[in-house]
Amino acid sequence: MSALTVGLGAIATVAIALQAPWVAILLARLWAGLKRPQPLQPQPSCLANLGTVTIVVPTLNEAQRLQPCLEGLMRQGYEVREILIVDSHSRDGTADMVRAAQQRDPRLRLEFDPPLPKGWVGRPWALHTGFCRAHPQSQWILGIDADTQPQPGLVASLLHTAAADGLDVVSLSPQFILKSAGEWWLQPALLITLIYRFGAARVVESQPERILANGQCLLIRRSLLEQLQGYSAARSSFCDDVTLVRTAAARGARVGFRDGSRLLKVRMYEGMAETWREWGRSLDLKDATPVAQVWGDVYFLWAVQGLPLPLFLLTLAGLTAAPPLLPLQLAMLLNGGLLLIRMAMMVAIAPVYDWHHRQGSAFFWLSPFADFLAVWRISLSSGQRPKQWRGRQYSAV
Template sequence: MISLLGQFSGHLAQATRQADQWSNVCFFVLLLVQLPAAAILLSRLLRGPTRFPPLRPQLAQPAFLGKVSVVVPTLNEAERIAPCLAGLSRQSYEVREVIVVDSHSMDATPDLVKAKQQHDPRFRLMNDDPLPTDWVGRPWALHTGFLASSEQSDWILGVDADTQPQPGLVASLLETAIAHHYDLISLSPQFILSYPGEIWLQPALLMTLVYRFGAAGETSNAPERVMANGQCFFCRRSLLAQVNGYTSAKRSFCDDVTLAREIAAQGAKVGFLDGAKVLKVRMYEGAAETWKEWGRSLDLKDAASPAQVWGDWLLLLLVQGLPLPLTILLSILMSSGQTNLAMQSLLALNLLLLVMRIGLNFAIAPSYDLSQAKASWLFWLSPLADPLAVLRIFLSSIQTPKSWRGRVYKG
């Protein structure tokens, strides 16, 4: 009996040693993989201080008269379009016209536009034709508005109905584009958050973009890594005509990035700039809607190759998704007496990644309007949502949207 117990203890000890060896090997391999990923991330973040400064409101100049046609695509936007219409109406004489392209809304959206038109004749309401089978609704509406816009306008500004343009927005876009020779500018807005769940989750989702493409104002991205935001998409009319409007993005659920990369690939100067001082947006109501609606387009697979999509996701997993759980796991193991150089180095690296992530929360804080937020302190706990954000990008990468803004699309 004693002999059997001794043999069992010996086998158990051997199994434990083998498990420790395998875990050490795994930790060492993970360290070797995480180190270059962290270096890539650090190289991107270190370019932050050299980025283009945030845009500020500007006053219109006489030379700007009638330079811009604004196109607003709408579909059942009655609950949120009023601040957008009001903000556009406050833009000065640089705006020649505001074309609202409505996709046959079933709510009061057309009535709100018509009411605004009575006070501001620059507003024009039109309906787009039935959606072709090979188009997505949003680029189709934008393309329709572009074709209907005045040829006397030098610039086309696409604006989403959930935005809240601040006074001086369009003049600022014009001034920046002319002074710095931009052909296309899109803006990162200031996000208005209200409910606890979205305050906790949304910054983690936003961080997936920062980790992949750098901060807004990044000026050195190659065409295939250009970022854009269709909520405010400002482009030379001649350039849009050259690429046949929104045709190249007709099947894309991230048409803004798809079109911007197409234009950048042709040699145009494209900028994704910080517009928090000139543009606000209230995108979604609560965490569930943010997870469903915004999360399913953040993978950007319609604008990138599969290799880029999955390479970017692997980077996110290593530098955003794993640091928190790895730090917890390694801390527990080391507190129980298990420790070696690989574990110590891995813990140090992941603690560094967590510190960087917390620091970035301070960096992105100006991108949020929490003045009406409930439990605004949850913003500072958003790093805890990072693993969920990386999971959302994975789920989006393996799925094709079947519906969008009430429209159902065939697979």
């Protein structure tokens, strides 16, 4: 038996030993997806919810993408008492855009947040400012990001879901708008890192340390926010949405994360490079997660997403150049199975993309070839704390 054969057999044996336990965890998480709640549907306005919601939109130099968000919010029903645009003193005409929109909808109100206090990140500070200035009769606070495109019936659907499932917090995943081949190739691989780590959403999330939330659309009961002293629990977090929601869940709040692809669209980043830089550095969720869990998730992602394609190709090449050793055969079957799961996941997540923007969309089906890079990006981010975010510079906070 040649040295090459012995070496390949050893690699295959180690791969099986390191991957197999994590494959079982992955299968358990994905299996639970068969019972996940169905995507939320738009709902008509309900008179009982008249004026119960204050919407808060934090902005900083958002003039290039705020208009679709404003248009969508102005189409919401009479559940919305007010729409507070909390601007961090933008210099690109954001405030003028809001003032123009105010002429069409009196619910819009432009606010400016005070200077950023030490120890706070800009986004939670703006949301906290909006919470503090919300009308006292609003029962719910809905945080919405400026890059979203709310669809009609969004707010009514959120309130309907909260009432039906007895939730204190409702967060939505959006439908993504991608416009280049690079985005279509990389972004789905990054999204899969979230699905693999957190699995499918349950009716009520029961494990605070594994809860996922999306601050692009986060409805929270006002009384709960008062108990939490607003957004102060997430003041220094670059994943403030997850930090806030996990804190709330740990105190007994009922949290739900739903598929909102029929209610909310989002154009997050412009191009592959910005997607890699901006989204990639927050997906590790380290500000809301114990260190051991962060690095355990990194190990898990390498085992079930980052390495299956290279290991499958390596074992396949080994079987053509060496005797059919059992470890090589088992490793090829294991990683081949993981690749089949990954391909099935592409079909499963296809509805969360807006296919009307088809330029480069064929690269979506090649996204498994970006898995190694996606996991590498999470690994890099897990050991680094951002120093710049949305145009602001941060020291240690």
